[in-house]
Amino acid sequence: MYKISEFAKMSGLPQSKVRFYEKNGLLKVRKDINGYRYFTRWDAFRVNAFRVLLQYGFTVEKAISMLDERQSGELFVNSLEDKKEELQKQIDLMHSRMKKLEAVISLLKEGYENKFEIVDMEDYLYVLASNGIDFGISVENGNVIAQFAELLSITSYARIIMMDELLNRNVTINPSYASAIPISREHLLGKYDKSKVKKLKLGKCIRYYRNETREGSEKLDSFNELFNFLEKNNYKINGDVLLLPTFLNLDGKGIDIEVLYVPIKN
Known part of the structure; x- marks a missing residue:
């Protein structure tokens, strides 16, 4: 039998850590007739097995449960x-x-060297958090939105601009907010409700870097550069547009940098 001070030295654990692991179920509390904690060599073996599981990346809770199963x-x-x-x-x-x-x-x-570039883009999958400025759908899509959010950095918080809104030349544009992922990375989502997810076909696109204020970004005239480029090069919009925020002024008062992928055809 070993007192807590002895066990701490032989296991390399501070006494506070020994108490922590007792509290969390790794070590069983045993007391002698005088009320002092004591430990055995089997406790040391258990600590070593526990450390091996931690090396593999298991959490404390998972490692303890595995030892007990x-x-x-x-x-x-x-x-x-x-x-x-x-x-x-x-x-x-x-x-x-x-x-x-x-x-x-x-x-x-x-x-950036060129504000407009022609690129080939793979298709994206996206789940809507809003229809325009109406965020009611986020309640319905909440579970899938959460799955996308867990993969943040592979997924992106995006806006989807409907082709019809641009073609109809409305005074203002109301993009829908969404979480999006390249279709080649879909497997990382695991199982999800596919009825909540839409496919955005891209293919041949204009990659358009846009600098705009937060307030002005949804006004139609903020897309004039894009319209001029389309007309000059005899391109036509061929689908909904993917907008990815790249740099956002945190106070909302400066210029944001956005990259838009605009599907096109000649």
Whole structure:
């Protein structure tokens, strides 16, 4: 038997950590006839097994529950494979976040060479948080919106501008707010309610960098540069537009930088 001070030294755990793990069920509280805590070598083995699970990335709660369950080799492999999949998703998120950071840093430091470029874009999937300025649909779509939000950096908070609104030349444009993901990354969502998700066909697009104030961004005349470029090059809008905020002035008073992907045909 080992007193808490001895067990702390042999396990490399501070006494406060020993008490924490007692409280959370990793270690069982045992007391001698004088009321002092004591531990055994089996507790040390349990701590070592627990640390191995932490090395694999399991949470404290999950690791303790795994120690308390009857684990066959097959079940343990399944747990490790699930953890591997989870970690790979986190790695993908970090890589995507790094790319976005590098892109916006470059944009803010160096600007962009061409305001308009022709690019080939893969299709996107999106779930609506609003229809224009009506956010009522977000209640209906809440669970799927949350799934998209968990993948933030692979997914994007976007706005969808309906082609008809641009073609009808309304005085104001009312984009719908959405969460969007490239269709090639759909597998990262896992299972979701596909009835809540729409597909945005892009293909050949104008990538249009736009600088605009928050207040002016939804006025039709803020798209005049785009209309002029379309007319000059004999392009026609061929679908709904994906708008991705790139830099937002936090006080809302300066100029925001947005990138728009406008599907086109000749």
